Amino acid sequence: MRRLRTTSIILAWLAVLALVGYEVVQKAPETGLGPLPGSDLAAQADRVVRYRALTGVMPVDQLLHESLEACLYYEGLATGRVRRPDRHAR
Secondary structure, three states, X not given: OHHHHHHHHHHHHHHHHHHHHHHHXXXXXXXXXXXXXXXXXXXXXHHHOOOXXXXXOHXXXXXXXXXXXXXXXXXXXXXXXXXXXXXXXX
């Protein structure tokens, strides 16, 4: 049981770090750091994902929205392009 808890905590931290990494790349041009590598893919992911209130709880909906953007961004880093999320979000 201890290993399951430890693994769950590690996976949660990795997910948080991945989301923070995406947000840093996405917001970098606005902060004066200039565009970072992958900024164009982050901007594309931001444009293609529409905000939808799926649960009605604002923090949860925002987390789901940003997580979908981050997933598309990381997929875009792997493939070189950002796909529309319609196939992913249903």
